[in-house]
Amino acid sequence: MLSLSKLSLNQKLGVVALALGALAVFANVAPGHTVKVNAKELLTGVARAEDHVTPQELAAWIIEGRADYRLVDIRDEEAFAEYHIPTAENVPLAAVTDGALGRTDKLVLYGDGGIHAAQAWMVLRGRGYTRVYTLLEGLDAWKDEVLFPVMPESPTAEQQARFERAVQVAKFFGGQPRAAAAPGAEPMALPVTAAAPAVAPPTLPAGAGSGPKKKREGC
Amino acid sequence: MASVTHDVVDEAAAGRTRAAQPYMNPYLAGIGLGLVLLAAFVLVGRGLGASGAFNSTIAWLVSLVAPGYAKSNEFLSAYLEEGTHPLKAWLVFEVVGAFVGALLSGLLAGRVGLGVEKGPRVSVGTRLALAFVGGGLMAVGAAFARGCTSGQALTGGALLNLGSWAFMMCVFGGAYAVAAFFRRQWR
Amino acid sequence: MSAPFYKLGAFGDEASLIVAFLIGIGFGFFLERGGFGSAKKLVSQFYLNDLSVFKMMFTAIVTAMLGVTYLSWAGFLDLNLVYLVPTYWVAQVAGGLVLGVGFVVGGYCPGTSIVATATGKLDGLVFVLGFAAGTLGFALAFPLVKGLYTAGDVGTKTLPQVLGIPYGILVFGVVLMAVGGFMGATWVERKMAARAAAE
Numbered sequence: 001m002l003s004l005s006k007l008s009l010n011q012k013l014g015v016v017a018l019a020l021g022a023l024a025v026f027a028n029v030a031p032g033h034t035v036k037v038n039a040k041e042l043l044t045g046v047a048r049a050e051d052h053v054t055p056q057e058l059a060a061w062i063i064e065g066r067a068d069y070r071l072v073d074i075r076d077e078e079a080f081a082e083y084h085i086p087t088a089e090n091v092p093l094a095a096v097t098d099g100a101l102g103r104t105d106k107l108v109l110y111g112d113g114g115i116h117a118a119q120a121w122m123v124l125r126g127r128g129y130t131r132v133y134t135l136l137e138g139l140d141a142w143k144d145e146v147l148f149p150v151m152p153e154s155p156t157a158e159q160q161a162r163f164e165r166a167v168q169v170a171k172f173f174g175g176q177p178r179a180a181a182a183p184g185a186e187p188m189a190l191p192v193t194a195a196a197p198a199v200a201p202p203t204l205p206a207g208a209g210s211g212p213k214k215k216r217e218g219c
Numbered sequence: 220m221a222s223v224t225h226d227v228v229d230e231a232a233a234g235r236t237r238a239a240q241p242y243m244n245p246y247l248a249g250i251g252l253g254l255v256l257l258a259a260f261v262l263v264g265r266g267l268g269a270s271g272a273f274n275s276t277i278a279w280l281v282s283l284v285a286p287g288y289a290k291s292n293e294f295l296s297a298y299l300e301e302g303t304h305p306l307k308a309w310l311v312f313e314v315v316g317a318f319v320g321a322l323l324s325g326l327l328a329g330r331v332g333l334g335v336e337k338g339p340r341v342s343v344g345t346r347l348a349l350a351f352v353g354g355g356l357m358a359v360g361a362a363f364a365r366g367c368t369s370g371q372a373l374t375g376g377a378l379l380n381l382g383s384w385a386f387m388m389c390v391f392g393g394a395y396a397v398a399a400f401f402r403r404q405w406r
Numbered sequence: 407m408s409a410p411f412y413k414l415g416a417f418g419d420e421a422s423l424i425v426a427f428l429i430g431i432g433f434g435f436f437l438e439r440g441g442f443g444s445a446k447k448l449v450s451q452f453y454l455n456d457l458s459v460f461k462m463m464f465t466a467i468v469t470a471m472l473g474v475t476y477l478s479w480a481g482f483l484d485l486n487l488v489y490l491v492p493t494y495w496v497a498q499v500a501g502g503l504v505l506g507v508g509f510v511v512g513g514y515c516p517g518t519s520i521v522a523t524a525t526g527k528l529d530g531l532v533f534v535l536g537f538a539a540g541t542l543g544f545a546l547a548f549p550l551v552k553g554l555y556t557a558g559d560v561g562t563k564t565l566p567q568v569l570g571i572p573y574g575i576l577v578f579g580v581v582l583m584a585v586g587g588f589m590g591a592t593w594v595e596r597k598m599a600a601r602a603a604a605e
Contacts (some may be wrong), residue, residue, distance in 0.1 A: 014244070026480070027574035102492055128486040130485060218491065233542070243441075245462040252432075252434070252469075253461065254432075260470070261409040262409075262411050262412060262425050262431075263411070265488065274605065292548060294545045312423045316427040316428060317517065321443060321525060324438035347502075349510075349513075357512055357537055357540065360506075362555075371491065376467040377474060380493070380564060381564060386501065386505075386592065394506035394509045399578035401510050
């Protein structure tokens with residue numbers, strides 16, 4: 001009869017491994033397709049402002065020609081064809097989990113406002129996407145702050161300087177500055193989406209392009 | 220059941236203060252390594268690695284010399300994040316720790332000393348040249364594979380990652396395929 | 407689910423770097439314990455007389471794999487939050503083959519070259535420099551190799567997903583394979599030792 005005490009250390013280890021392995025057959029680790037929304041993790045991320053980028057940050061990235069992220073327009077094809085932020089790709093909201101977006105891609109999502117992108121963000125985070133962000137307030141904010149910056153009334157020197165830079169950025173994207181909008185005024189006409197902006201990229205002030213803290217996770 | 224190979228540690232015994240101890244049972248060392256890997260999963264949600272630290276370092280060095288180029292190079296720019304120093308990366312700190320841990324284990328076992336690992340039939344110069352070339356080849360392989368034996372094989376292996384297992388088998392395959400050609404370097 | 411702690415906000419980026427350092431110490435420590443700072447021992451794997459590389463690597467894989475399985479099963483670890491390198495199978499097959507060749511030529515892999523350098527091996531240091539040079543070369547040539555680099559992109563895939571086999575059963579399979587492999591390895595080592603003794 002084989003007595004356990006007669007086994008060498010290595011053989012004992014082998015037996016333990018086999019036993020643990022056999023028991024593991026019954027394990028339920030629920031990998032893959034379930035969307036488990038971890039409230040604590042998500043809300044912690046939001047509180048740390050890790051969930052979004054601002055229109056100014058995005059504008060800076062585009063001007064810099066950064067290639068380390070994907071800009072995703074989650075509206076439908078018609079809206080996308082009418083106007084989209086340069087360098088964006090179109091993945092309509094319902095198709096966001098279909099596989100076009102890699103789990104480890106760095107993604108910036110935007111819609112018309114902030115809500116749909118935030119919903120997509122939550123679902124993707126629940127799927128284990130770690131580098132997904134929304135454009136804060138979406139296209140609405142892009143138009144208000146980047147494309148059509150508002151001329152400040154009686155600006156200070158600093159505000160004037162900032163406005164002038166904003167005008168440069170606006171022109172780069174085919175927009176233009178405007179006076180403060182009166183209620184009921186006509187919305188500004190959107191530029192026709194060009195393949196590449198025709199104006200030379202403006203020089204950006206230092207630190208213009210720092211986005212949320214990104215965690216690089218390769219090996 | 221003893222396959223403890225008392226390694227005859229090679230030339231240049233200078234610098235060693237006592238006789239080198241035999242290596243630990245590979246299964247026990249493996250369990251230790253596995254537990255370290257598990258700790259990484261549990262604490263930080265990622266595994267081990269090494270080649271990524273080299274990527275960060277090279278990206279940093281290039282950004283010192285040619286910052287514009289570094290940012291526009293698709294491979295390097297991924298390691299250059301705005302607002303953070305490229306060396307403030309998880310893998311860089313981990314690799315520095317590995318250096319310290321290895322030194323510690325070596326000191327405890329009397330295995331620290333200046334030397335060159337090689338077989339008797341090849342010169343030091345040849346060995347060093349091959350080490351350099353081998354390192355370069357490895358770097359290319361690791362870049363394509365998105366990791367090396369620590370990151371892909373160990374980490375991905377434990378997580379049953381498809382690409383990692385394919386990678387692992389190819390590493391063994393590639394090595395066994397050419398081992399005969401380099402026998403002279405080692406035996 | 408309490409783990410992974412960092413991903414659930416238990417500590418911040420700065421602390422995670424300290425954790426990286428500590429984990430690295432464990433990593434380097436055990437690699438050296440097992441003798442992986444010695445190129446001769448490492449390549450002995452490929453000349454079949456000392457299969458410690460296989461034994462140690464797969465023991466580590468099995469240990470961590472069983473740990474992950476049980477901790478997820480217990481609801482402690484959320485596997486979804488553990489980073490998985492996406493699969494680019496063509497690039498990874500090519501990369502693996504090249505890496506294997508580099509292993510026999512250079513005598514180390516990046517992790518073990520650090521161990522070797524720490525224990526005073528000059529060839530380990532030279533390997534590190536070669537690796538750095540190779541990385542630089544790759545980066546410079548990136549536009550040319552980008553096609554191969556992204557070839558075989560199938561996204562993030564695990565073996566259970568692809569093979570359609572339940573996770574736990576696959577885990578058991580891996581354990582069986584490993585234990586069988588260890589027994590086979592010991593047999594091969596004995597054979598090679600006997601052959602060497604007879605010469």
